[in-house]
Each structure stands twice: as C-alpha cells, then as structure tokens.
Amino acid sequence: MKLHQQVTIRQTLGLRLSLDLKRAIGLLELSNLELAQSLRAAAAENPWLRLRSPRGVAAPPEAPVAAEGPSLIAHVLERLPHLVARKTDRALALALTEALDPTGFLPADLTPIASRLGAREADLARVLVALQRIEPRGLFARSLAECLALQLAEEGGPDPVTARALDALPALAEGGPAALARRAGLTEAEVASALARLRDLDPRPAARFARAPAQTRIADLVFAPGAAGWEAQLNPETLPELSLAPLAPPPRGSALAKERQAARGLIGALERRNRALLALGAVIAREQAGFLETGAAAQRVLTRRAAAAAIGMHESSVSRLVASASAATPRGTLPLSAFFCRPTTRPGGDAPQSAPPAATARLRALIAAEPPERPLSDAALAETLTAEGIAVTQRGVARLRARAGIPNRTARRPR
Numbered sequence: 001m002k003l004h005q006q007v008t009i010r011q012t013l014g015l016r017l018s019l020d021l022k023r024a025i026g027l028l029e030l031s032n033l034e035l036a037q038s039l040r041a042a043a044a045e046n047p048w049l050r051l052r053s054p055r056g057v058a059a060p061p062e063a064p065v066a067a068e069g070p071s072l073i074a075h076v077l078e079r080l081p082h083l084v085a086r087k088t089d090r091a092l093a094l095a096l097t098e099a100l101d102p103t104g105f106l107p108a109d110l111t112p113i114a115s116r117l118g119a120r121e122a123d124l125a126r127v128l129v130a131l132q133r134i135e136p137r138g139l140f141a142r143s144l145a146e147c148l149a150l151q152l153a154e155e156g157g158p159d160p161v162t163a164r165a166l167d168a169l170p171a172l173a174e175g176g177p178a179a180l181a182r183r184a185g186l187t188e189a190e191v192a193s194a195l196a197r198l199r200d201l202d203p204r205p206a207a208r209f210a211r212a213p214a215q216t217r218i219a220d221l222v223f224a225p226g227a228a229g230w231e232a233q234l235n236p237e238t239l240p241e242l243s244l245a246p247l248a249p250p251p252r253g254s255a256l257a258k259e260r261q262a263a264r265g266l267i268g269a270l271e272r273r274n275r276a277l278l279a280l281g282a283v284i285a286r287e288q289a290g291f292l293e294t295g296a297a298a299q300r301v302l303t304r305r306a307a308a309a310a311i312g313m314h315e316s317s318v319s320r321l322v323a324s325a326s327a328a329t330p331r332g333t334l335p336l337s338a339f340f341c342r343p344t345t346r347p348g349g350d351a352p353q354s355a356p357p358a359a360t361a362r363l364r365a366l367i368a369a370e371p372p373e374r375p376l377s378d379a380a381l382a383e384t385l386t387a388e389g390i391a392v393t394q395r396g397v398a399r400l401r402a403r404a405g406i407p408n409r410t411a412r413r414p415r
Contacts, residue, residue: 027273028320032220032238039240039270047256048263052241072104072209073097076134083130092119092127096140104139104206105147111411112402138205145169151201161186165194219328221281221336223292230289232281234274235328242267279311280321284339291339292329297361301343343391359390360404363397367406375412 030038036053043051070078076097084093095113099106107113110128114121131140137154141147145166152158158166168183172195181191222233244263250256284307290298308318322336341356366384370376376384378397385392392400401408 027269028276028317029324031218031324031326032235032240033218034324035270035273036238036240039242039266042266043242046259046263046266048245048247048260049266050243050245052243054237054239070209072100072102072139072206075209076100076131076139079134083134084127089123089127089130092117092124093131096124096128096131100140100206102206103204104141106140106142107405108142109405109407109411110142111407112405115398115402115408136202136205136208138202143169144203147203147205148198148201151205161190162194162197165191165198218326219333220277220325221327223281223285223327223329230285230292232278232285232327234278234281239274242270276311276313276317277321277325279313280307280318280325280336281327283307283310284327284336288339291357295331295361296357299339299341299357302340303342304340307340356400359385359392360400362388362390363400364404364406367401367412370412372412372414375409377409 027035027038032054039049039051040053043049080090080093080097084090095117096106096110099110099113106128110124111121114124117124128140132150134140137151138147141150148169149158149163149166152162157163164184164186165180168180171179171183177188177191177195180186180195181188184191186194218238219235220238222235223230224233225231244260244267250260284302285292287300287302287307290300304318304322305315308315311318322340326333326335327339362385363381366376366381378401379394381401382392382394382397385397398408406412
C-alpha cells in the first residue's frame, strides 16, 4: 500500500456579516431617542464624528423617580394567599388581579375573563367576593357605587336611604342631586344626608399605592396629508444628524485613519437606517390611509412580511424597525406595531379578509344596534359580517367579542 498526498479544493457558500452590516442592523433596533444617546457616546470617543442632537433629545432623560411604597399589584399578591385559601381558585384570583386598572377597579362585565379561563361565572364571582375583603376596602369594585358599598360594609352596611342612593348613583353625574333624588325616589333632604355620608369614603382606594412613572413616547416618523395622499416624514424634532469632521486626511494605516473609517461606516449605517424607516413609513401611509384618516375601523390587513417585500428588506429587519419606532398621527403618537395586523381568516381562495380592529369596530356597531329583547347570536353576527366583506367564523366572532369585553348573547338580554 502506497501513501500519497492530495490537495482538494472545495467551494462552500456562507454568509458572514461585515462590521458595517452588523452596525446597520443594530441601529434598526433603536428609536430616535435611543439613537441620539448611542451616537452621543460614539461621537465622544471618535474625533471624526460631528453630532447634531435635535432639541427634543439634546440631553439624556433623567431617570424617573418611583413613588415610595409597594405597587397595587404587589400589595394584592402579598395578601392573595390569605384571601383565597383554595389553591384551585388561585388562577381565577390572578386573572382578576391582572384585570385591575390603575385605579383598582375591575371591568363591569367579567364574562370575558370567565370565557378566557374556561371557568364558571359563579366560581369567578365567589373568588371576587373573597378578594373584595382586601384592605383598603373598595379595591376590586366594578363601579364607584360598589366601591363605596364595600367600604360601608365594614361599618355594618349602608342604611336603606344610602343604599337607594348608591343604586341610582350614576344619575348624580348626569343631573346632580336633583336627578339622583328623582331616580332613587328620595327627598332632597334624604339625598343630602346620604351624600354627606358618602363624601367621608374614599372613591380612589388605589391612589395610595406607588404607580409606575408614565413613559412619554417620542415620534420617529410623522404622518401628514399631502397633495397625493398621506405622506411619511422623518421627525426633524427627534432625528439626530451625524457628519464627518472637516479635518485633513490622516496617514494610511494610522490609528486616526482607522477611526476615520469607522466614522464613515457609522454615518453610512445611520443613513441606511433612516432610508429604511422612511421607506417603511411610505408603505404604511399608502396601505393604512383609511386608518390615518378615520381610525381603526378602516384599518387594512398589513403584515410585516408584506411590508418587507414592498421595500426590499428582510422581514426580521422590518420587525426590528416596527418594534422600536413610533409615529405622530392625527390620533396621537402610536407605535408602528399599531399599523400591522393579520386577517381574520387565512389567506386563500376568494374569501374576503379584514383587519381585526375593523372587524371589532363593526361588531360593536352591530351589537349596539341590535334589539335589546332579541340580541344577536355569534352565528348571526358572523353571517352579517361575512356578507359585508368581513370573513369571520362564529368562533372568530366569539374571540373578537371576548377581547373587546362584549358579553355573550345571554348576558346582553335584559332580565
């Protein structure tokens, strides 16, 4: 047997990200505010970079100061084991805790929560009664009247006059004490006495807990009507500008030359990021003109994949832009993710498709116009929506209805 050497040449195909490409991808994940802060640090280290920070982000924002004491959710979770003894009820208790708004109130209708958990409404109501024993009293109420009634229960409960005033309490906001007296069937003197007792109670029991500081969203894009329809522009109030310092070119191979090359690469990456964001804004302005004009009821189906194909980018790059950027619109500053949604039915065939916000808005309108004594079933709603061009199944209607907090047909029927 003879041994011999052989040289073999093989060709392989691979993808290697250059430093410039990595930098450009990283910039896609930053909003204008974060971008200005990142470029400020880069300009401080590289003498070739000249940064102009817009007025809106000229200085790093101060760290928000949290209020002292526990948050509302932390307070509830700490006392949850003492309020709800049965471990099988803990899932229901946690779902109700998650549904609390910042004021400590729950939605008036708990049917969507029960439907989502697959639980009986009677079991959810039983757990709610246990949670409403928490201090301070008034948390987990579904209305202001219930909040005040929970506090009065600690004092032996409301007297008959105060109880009637609580039942008719919404009339107070509509027409004052006189309207409350008419609605409750009380005299003005009785109403004055009841209101005097109610004023000693706390209508905002969650106000004593720490709240997370509000985060102000700064727009990266601006949508405005133009001559040919809606147009997208980069927000000049928040967009930082980066340029190369007008210095004499350094000798080749020197440290200054390498820093100059790095500065040029960063400037190029910033330009590519801005072009991509502007191109994505143009797609949104074209596809969601109705949304910008009249609101969510006119939103069209738009996926990140379709937007990526329209501007010639990878879907992952578009997803980075969508996750980080926001836009100023006539309806306030919205995250770019608000302009994207999938259809209510899978693509294919000739079935019409619609965006969930538009379908939900139409669903609300149909239910608002239904006869109170004959509420529409989910099947009837699905049939009507499909006839109008919004293809959705009966199960799809149930999901949309639950997400919108709309009770089922039985709960909508007057008793």
